[in-house]
Amino acid sequence: QLQLVESGGGLVQPGGSLRLSCAASGFTLDYYAIGWFRQAPGKEREGVSCISMSGSSTNYADSVKGRFTISRDNAKNTVYLQMNSLKPEDTAVYYCAATDWVATINPHEYDYWGQGTQVTVSS
Secondary structure, eight states, X not given: OOEEEEEOOEEEOTXXXXXXXXXXXXXXXXXXXXXXXXXXXXXXXXXXXXXXXXXXXXXXXXXXXXXXXXXXXXXGTEEEEEEOSOOGGGOEEXXXXXXXXXXXXXXXXXXXXXXXXXXEEOO
């Protein structure tokens, strides 16, 4: 069964850093583009970042450009989201998702989703 599991969330002070991981089981990530998304209470799910199958192409939402970095290690079947200079407005549940199509930050293009990990940025 195809499964994605996020980890690495938690409580961090403004200006701090976290690294999220998205581990796949039941399939190999080599043939999937991966996206990171987030959803804050009362808001719609939004795209944060995405990475192509090979890792050669990435994209970021304007709100996180210069602060977040997506990467992948296909040998470990894992994708990462390094989040620096975190702000209170980054607080949300973060999800990773997989698509066998092109990498995009449009959540509707993704077929497989993890259960999410909570990120809270607060002093």
